[in-house]
Amino acid sequence: MTVRNLDKLFAPKSVAVIGASGQPARVGNVVLANLIRGGFAGPVWPVNPKYRTLEGLPCYADVRALPGTPDLAVIVVPPAAVPGQIAALGEIGCRAAVVLTAGLSTQMAPDGRTLQQAMLDAAKPHLLRILGPNGIGTMIPGLKLNASFAHTEAQPGQLAFVSQSGALCTIVLDWARQHGIGFSHFLSVGDSADVDFGDIIDYLASDPQTRAILLYIESVKNARKFMSAARAAARNKPIVAVKSGRNARAAQAAASHTGALAGGDDVYTAALSRAGILRVDGVEELFDTVETLARSRRLPGERLAIITNGGGPGVMAVDELIERGGMLADLQSETLAALDKVLPPTWSHGNPVDIIGDAPSQRYTDALKIVLADTNVDAVLVMHAPTAIVPSLEPAQAVIAAARNSPKNVLTCWSGGEAVQAARRAFAEAGLVSYETPDAAARAFMHMVNYRRNTKNLMEIPAELPEDFAPDHASVRAVIGTALAEGRSMLNEIEGKRILAAYGIPAVATEAAADPASAAVAAHRISYPVALKILSPDITHKSDVGGVALNLSSEAELVTAAEAMLTRVRERRPDARIDGFAIQAMIRRPRAHELIVGALTDPIFGPAIMFGQGGVGVEVIGDRAVALPPLNMHLALDLIDRTKVSRLMAGYRDFPPVDRNALAALLIRVAQMISDHAEIAECDINPLYADDQGMLALDARMVIRPSAVVGHDRLAIRPYPSGLEENFTLRSGETVLLRPVRPEDEPAHEDFVHRVSAEDFRLRFFSPLRQLPHTEMARFTQIDYEREMAFIATRSVDDRSETQHSETLGVVRAITDPDNLRAEFAVLVRTDMKGQGLGEALMRKIIAYCRQRGTREIVGDILRENQAMRALASELGFHPVGAAGSDVLEVRLPLQG
Numbered sequence: 001m002t003v004r005n006l007d008k009l010f011a012p013k014s015v016a017v018i019g020a021s022g023q024p025a026r027v028g029n030v031v032l033a034n035l036i037r038g039g040f041a042g043p044v045w046p047v048n049p050k051y052r053t054l055e056g057l058p059c060y061a062d063v064r065a066l067p068g069t070p071d072l073a074v075i076v077v078p079p080a081a082v083p084g085q086i087a088a089l090g091e092i093g094c095r096a097a098v099v100l101t102a103g104l105s106t107q108m109a110p111d112g113r114t115l116q117q118a119m120l121d122a123a124k125p126h127l128l129r130i131l132g133p134n135g136i137g138t139m140i141p142g143l144k145l146n147a148s149f150a151h152t153e154a155q156p157g158q159l160a161f162v163s164q165s166g167a168l169c170t171i172v173l174d175w176a177r178q179h180g181i182g183f184s185h186f187l188s189v190g191d192s193a194d195v196d197f198g199d200i201i202d203y204l205a206s207d208p209q210t211r212a213i214l215l216y217i218e219s220v221k222n223a224r225k226f227m228s229a230a231r232a233a234a235r236n237k238p239i240v241a242v243k244s245g246r247n248a249r250a251a252q253a254a255a256s257h258t259g260a261l262a263g264g265d266d267v268y269t270a271a272l273s274r275a276g277i278l279r280v281d282g283v284e285e286l287f288d289t290v291e292t293l294a295r296s297r298r299l300p301g302e303r304l305a306i307i308t309n310g311g312g313p314g315v316m317a318v319d320e321l322i323e324r325g326g327m328l329a330d331l332q333s334e335t336l337a338a339l340d341k342v343l344p345p346t347w348s349h350g351n352p353v354d355i356i357g358d359a360p361s362q363r364y365t366d367a368l369k370i371v372l373a374d375t376n377v378d379a380v381l382v383m384h385a386p387t388a389i390v391p392s393l394e395p396a397q398a399v400i401a402a403a404r405n406s407p408k409n410v411l412t413c414w415s416g417g418e419a420v421q422a423a424r425r426a427f428a429e430a431g432l433v434s435y436e437t438p439d440a441a442a443r444a445f446m447h448m449v450n451y452r453r454n455t456k457n458l459m460e461i462p463a464e465l466p467e468d469f470a471p472d473h474a475s476v477r478a479v480i481g482t483a484l485a486e487g488r489s490m491l492n493e494i495e496g497k498r499i500l501a502a503y504g505i506p507a508v509a510t511e512a513a514a515d516p517a518s519a520a521v522a523a524h525r526i527s528y529p530v531a532l533k534i535l536s537p538d539i540t541h542k543s544d545v546g547g548v549a550l551n552l553s554s555e556a557e558l559v560t561a562a563e564a565m566l567t568r569v570r571e572r573r574p575d576a577r578i579d580g581f582a583i584q585a586m587i588r589r590p591r592a593h594e595l596i597v598g599a600l601t602d603p604i605f606g607p608a609i610m611f612g613q614g615g616v617g618v619e620v621i622g623d624r625a626v627a628l629p630p631l632n633m634h635l636a637l638d639l640i641d642r643t644k645v646s647r648l649m650a651g652y653r654d655f656p657p658v659d660r661n662a663l664a665a666l667l668i669r670v671a672q673m674i675s676d677h678a679e680i681a682e683c684d685i686n687p688l689y690a691d692d693q694g695m696l697a698l699d700a701r702m703v704i705r706p707s708a709v710v711g712h713d714r715l716a717i718r719p720y721p722s723g724l725e726e727n728f729t730l731r732s733g734e735t736v737l738l739r740p741v742r743p744e745d746e747p748a749h750e751d752f753v754h755r756v757s758a759e760d761f762r763l764r765f766f767s768p769l770r771q772l773p774h775t776e777m778a779r780f781t782q783i784d785y786e787r788e789m790a791f792i793a794t795r796s797v798d799d800r801s802e803t804q805h806s807e808t809l810g811v812v813r814a815i816t817d818p819d820n821l822r823a824e825f826a827v828l829v830r831t832d833m834k835g836q837g838l839g840e841a842l843m844r845k846i847i848a849y850c851r852q853r854g855t856r857e858i859v860g861d862i863l864r865e866n867q868a869m870r871a872l873a874s875e876l877g878f879h880p881v882g883a884a885g886s887d888v889l890e891v892r893l894p895l896q897g
């Protein structure tokens with residue numbers, strides 16, 4: 001990712017319009033007129049050899065004739081002319097262009113390249129950044145910059161809108177003006193040949209004028225770049241997205257249930273969630289969600305209480321809440337007793353709290369105060385339907401007063417038209433969010449819940465390999481290698497279960513047999529009753545062709561079934577190769593749930609894991625959830641919880657609860673399996689039996705393909721780099737561990753800061769301040785290894801409670817710019833650990849890491865009075881720079897060449 005020269009794109013001081021026109025309705029004419037009409041303060045230079053002046057401005061024959069170098073060029077020339085114009089702009093020092101021209105990706109240059117590639121090749125030597133092609137342009141309302149051919153301009157505000165669809169841009173502009181919504185940036189990225197979502201999110205993440213980022217996504221090109229940028233930005237400000245193509249099926253020809261079920265849209269949903277992006281369904285919901293998040297506090301939990309003066313609206317809200325995976329609060333007995341005292345006898349005596357249609361304002365006040373005091377309640381939705389008993393404004397004012405001093409979120413829904421307008425205005429002025437319909441209110445609350453979940457999941461950075469787990473990679477490579485050498489793309493059931501065994505995934509005992517007689521011998525070893533399945537590399541769903549027989553209790557039954565099966569399969573699939581039979585023990589676990597665990601390789605986001613309700617009806621039931629690896633226990637349990645079958649697994653009637661932790665551990669191993677072996681393109685474990693006795697895979701099918709990509713480079717999210725851990729011996733002889741920081745290190749990090757002396761703290765932070773807020777402490781430990789690294793020195797200690805934990809002794813971090821040109825370091829050692837060689841060890845480790853990543857130089861700021869750090873920097877090869885007399889000295893160390 002790179003933000004290089006994006007300041008010229010998003011904060012230009014001068015603009016040239018290449019292809020400006022004097023003909024009305026031409027794009028070049030509209031763009032020039034919009035720039036002038038918008039009031040951009042800098043010079044605007046039209047370029048077109050056909051004109052001497054345009055719109056009262058001098059017009060230049062070509063870019064070389066311009067009176068200066070434009071910060072930004074807007075290009076509206078024919079496709080074939082675009083590469084030449086980009087080259088000319090680069091030669092005069094221009095570093096940013098918005099290309100509005102369409103057709104570059106499909107039209108060819110004389111040398112056989114696409115015009116789009118020729119354009120990029122022309123820009124590369126000059127580091128010239130390109131937005132587009134095939135967009136409608138860009139608007140920066142704060143600069144009065146309207147470099148677009150949109151029909152209206154964006155109003156100033158604090159929302160950034162970034163869209164791949166130019167048509168949607170114009171729709172959103174109209175909608176936003178009607179609703180009084182303004183923007184810090186309004187960007188049409190078009191084909192994103194150069195500047196893409198990742199670059200823009202990176203830039204907007206640090207833009208103080210942008211409080212939230214709104215995206216309209218059709219596709220993502222560079223998954224890891226996008227995920228890394230979004231995960232970094234989402235820690236600081238909300239990102240909300242509409243993703244089109246929800247019902248597209250990119251995998252209709254998939255060879256597994258997982259490939260057919262978990263299409264591209266499911267993977268996008270998983271990726272957006274893991275990146276901290278809140279996905280919504282449409283434009284209005286996009287802006288409603290941002291408004292909700294802006295006006296609400298962070299949720300402490302997910303339990304919602306509803307207060308309503310009408311039963312029907314309450315039921316509608318509950319339906320929407322439960323459908324979206326929400327949780328209705330269980331009111332405490334004390335709360336119910338308190339409500340009994342202030343509500344009519346006919347009230348609902350539960351949640352939703354129906355205070356009856358004749359409710360006066362005081363009843364709203366009493367009910368809301370009581371419910372807000374319930375510790376089982378995390379937020380309250382107050383609903384009102386207009387009545388002739390009391391004007392709608394009066395209960396609204398009562399709600400505002402009752403909610404004023406509560407730390408909990410209060411959402412409101414005053415349904416109706418003219419009768420409730422004054423109430424809605426009152427809510428807006430009081431800073432309370434208000435919705436027109438019950439389902440909209442419940443949906444908004446679930447956006448708050450999902451935002452909370454996404455933010456929490458940003459902290460999760462699983463390891464490359466789960467602890468205490470060593471899969472048998474050699475066995476897996478042998479199975480896959482043999483199959484690929486034979487030209488096969490499908491492993492048979494026996495081979496699939498060997499791979500499961502290599503990853504410690506329990507599977508039912510299964511043997512292969514070439515013919516009915518051999519099958520009988522295998523069944524005798526396994527013990528009756530048995531199941532019999534056809535073995536064929538060409539048949540994916542065996543039951544569809546009569547290739548499964550169950551509960552065979554004798555040799556005679558088995559031989560008869562095997563012969564009949566051969567006949568059926570040959571009739572139904574005469575083209576299929578038949579390798580024989582798979583024989584396995586019949587498993588009788590009547591209270592087990594049939595589940596499916598699958599994996600697939602998405603063309604954009606790489607490996608993905610699917611979990612849901614399994615069995616032969618898996619595609620009809622459609623109960624599934626998808627997640628991106630790597631997984632840890634928290635993420636695996638979250639994946640389970642996002643399915644409906646998870647509620648059944650909690651236990652009901654005489655069905656005992658499933659061991660959720662064992663299931664989560666199995667999901668982690670499947671995620672590890674597909675991450676480790678790029679040749680496994682798809683995988684199904686269906687059915688997977690799950691009950692209180694554990695997990696057992698009954699069937700496994702795997703699709704394999706040769707792959708040139710190895711290791712974890714395929715993953716959209718970089719895992720915790722456990723390979724960077726190493727031991728270091730202090731001068732005292734004690735051994736400590738140097739490793740990358742993890743989110744769970746936050747408590748130890750906080751203790752570490754408290755054990756640094758005031759003077760050492762001042763020398764590190766250039767400030768006497770001793771307290772760091774939680775958000776800052778979290779930022780120090782929740783890092784994205786793709787763009788930042790922090791190594792800590794840590795050791796294990798035993799406290800009086802006989803539980804072992806680690807303490808942090810020192811830390812060094814380097815934050816690399818998105819271009820990987822420069823990394824800025826900072827180092828701090830606990831005061832009582834100084835003199836042990838720890839600071840030098842940490843510095844050498846971070847220098848080696850940055851050098852290995854290809855970073856050009858590492859730099860740091862040191863207080864001039866900090867003689868110890870200056871001496872260490874000099875010993876490590878850093879060179880000081882900086883103005884004489886300055887209190888701060890910058891030191892630099894070149895890393896390459």
